[in-house]
């Protein structure tokens with residue numbers, strides 16, 4: 244389905260019925276990365292899986308901020324589950340968006356699952372790297388950026404054919420979106436001071452071989468978020484719902500069922 248939000252239309256898949264679970268994908272991998280997990284939610288949960296602004300069929304915007312995605316998710320929820328808080332599940336950039344949802348709309352958050360993400364703002368070297376990525380995307384296209392990312396995103400043992408398929412999904416993201424999202428990541432706010440204020444049930448997921456957001460980052464978040472739980476997905480790189488989908492669904496569903 245397609246859902247209008249301020250200044251854009253979002254493509255969105257919905258799975259099941261019940262308490263809303265909103266999934267926010269990473270950069271620049273589309274909502275498809277969540278389909279396996281969303282299709283296997285326990286009874287009583289409704290998976291809402293948008294392609295964030297600029298991805299796949301969702302409207303491309305030449306300029307983005309993390310707060311743009313946050314506002315879009317809240318408007319999406321206003322349409323699909325008006326007045327209801329939701330469980331927010333986000334990976335990497337999607338996790339940063341979930342933290343921003345907590346920053347701006349905590350009353351809408353029933354619980355969070357923060358996967359393979361980090362709370363810190365971009366370092367000065369990181370800002371320079373993001374500008375290089377944005378330039379590369381605009382000058383050479385999406386595939387040029389994605390091909391530099393793949394060895395970092397997936398673990399060395401991830402099956403070649405599946406890796407190639409996901410590489411193509413990522414490379415199909417508009418180069419304008421890759422540039423805009425890279426710059427949005429470079430400007431993200433510092434969420435470290437936010438972590439001790441997170442009072443909703445929060446589950447953290449790390450990937451054993453994640454080269455982008457190594458498990459130590461999630462361990463530190465776990466120490467800072469009161470009452471949070473942490474699991475490490477063995478045999479996975481940066482995207483456990485893609486590399487180890489069954490292990491990911493097991494931990495997600497156990498957390499959801501613990502909320503009852």
Ligand code: MLT
Nearest residue numbers: 269270334335336337455
């Ligand atoms: C993501 O998966 O969202 C990206 O790897 C985030 C990043 O580039 O830091």
